[in-house]
Amino acid sequence: MALFRVLVCLLVVAVSLNEAAHVLQKRSFVQLGCMGMFDRSKFARLDAVCEECYELYREPDIHALC
Numbered sequence: 647m648a649l650f651r652v653l654v655c656l657l658v659v660a661v662s663l664n665e666a667a668h669v670l671q672k673r674s675f676v677q678l679g680c681m682g683m684f685d686r687s688k689f690a691r692l693d694a695v696c697e698e699c700y701e702l703y704r705e706p707d708i709h710a711l712c
Contacts, residue, residue: 651703 675684696712 648708651708
């Protein structure tokens with residue numbers, strides 16, 4: 647069921663064109679353990695997925711795992 651919720655969140659974000667509301671820094675990218683090249687626009691999109699998913703379900707576990 648949690649996987650379904652995450653997939654729904656990803657779908658919502660794929661349709662949405664909203665940018666992240668807060669400033670994303672390379673430091674947060676590294677702290678999350680992300681690997682590869684830092685791309686601010688892609689990281690903002692990923693962060694928006696997590697935020698919108700949390701807004702839909704209001705479950706701290708989903709937000710923390712994202």
